[in-house]
Amino acid sequence: MIVAERKPLDEIEAMLEGFQRVLVVGCGTCVAVCMAGGEKEVELLAAELRMKAKLRGQPRVVDEITVTRQCDKEYLEQLAKYVDQYDVVLSAGCGAGVQFLAERYDAALVLPALNTRFIGVAEGPGQWSQRCMACSDCILDQTGGICPMTICPKNVLNGPCGGTNHGKCEVDGEKDCAWTLIFRKLEKLGRLDYLRKIQPPKDYSRMTKPGRFTHAAFEQADDQEGVS
């Protein structure tokens, strides 16, 4: 899932300076799971923003609403009857959500309440870690299910760099060396021969931004739409 964290309140306050009517929009999917922008978090954020304004004696209206997903058009539609009643929309979605909301409501000023961190997993209560770079050319079949593109800060593809230190990474001594993990896993699986093959340079053209993808079943429909 997409892991995000809320921006510091002071930064959000600075963005909102001069605006009286604020609509905080939560997102009920990834950022709800990582406790950054779901219903509960948005409720708390709105309360904090109201309280801050009150303490300063400023007039401010802050309302909140949470949609199932900000990255889906159909869920954004339900905001149609509210958006134009506010000076500003504060999206607690990931970066994709903020942009899709801003695109759908192009007359509204949409601001981000979160910093989007990475594609990751829940390691434990309140702890997430990155697992995927979305490189568009997965090689996990050859690396024991451990991604050197993501887990290795230098994304080296052919074995550990000189900075590997008793199984830890030179960049952060708390983190495991990706290549030691890969070696141990393939050793356990009896697949060390995978490591003897020289991996070619990565094809970064597949990562050219902005990425776009159409499911095969929809390709024809998309083409026809393009022609018409």
Place this chain on the structure above:
Amino acid sequence: MAAAFRDVAAQKDFVVTAEVGPPKGTDVSTLVHHIELLKDKVDGLNVTDNQSSVMRISSLAVCRLILDHGGEPILQLTCRDRNRLALQSELLSASVLGVQNVLCLTGDYVSVGDHPQAKPVFDLDSVQLLQTVGLLNQGKDLADNAMQGATDFFAGAVVTPEADPIEPQLMKFDKKVAAGARFFQTQAIYDLESFKRFMDHARKHDVKVMAGIVLLVSAGMARYMNKNVPGIFVPDPLIQELAAAPKGKAIEVGIRIAGRMIRQLREEKVCDGVHVMAIGKEDRVPEILAEGGI
């Protein structure tokens, strides 16, 4: 003009290289002094590439300075700061400027240096960079385009004989050989028996291995490296030897330790040479070599 390192490595039983670090800023007086001091005492002079991710004069410019002063430069090239276009362009440029030796490294991460906010590149890794050098030597680039004029590099790489675990390091060593590395300069070694075990593996390949000799200047430095520098292990007796030195004299002990190691490596024919890294104490390298009987 110095003899080509490639020829010396093929002919001599024991080759010696040292390292100079480009300065930050345009004052090259100390660097030129070190080049003049060392050029005739070693078979090649490595030039580091933004060493420790600290921004400095480029390795290529300093390699050319070494040639101007009659020395034989070894261009260190890391994958941290350049993508595949820039790496290949740098290699072609080195070639036309007369540089014939290249040491291919992955490079330290940007966070250890003086511009930690920089975007790290790592488009290629050290193995892929070695393959790239091989292609340029054949007159082709990495995208299989023909070139007008090929390079003729003698390519080398690094290895950490004390890495823990050692197996992935040895597998990478084998890949580097397969990718075209003809010589290796190792991370600093202090434990001869442990290094001999590594050499048992390395000897399976037809490559020149030069043991890394890093000058110890104090017991504190040795302890610091043991704690903080990956792949370096200074045994306790050496630390005690340094600690027992009179105040201000530890570096003399360090020079003797380095010389002793060089002598043992040479006399016992453990490897094909040494690479001396005096890190900031380049002016003491002649003494280290003299202690080592070179």
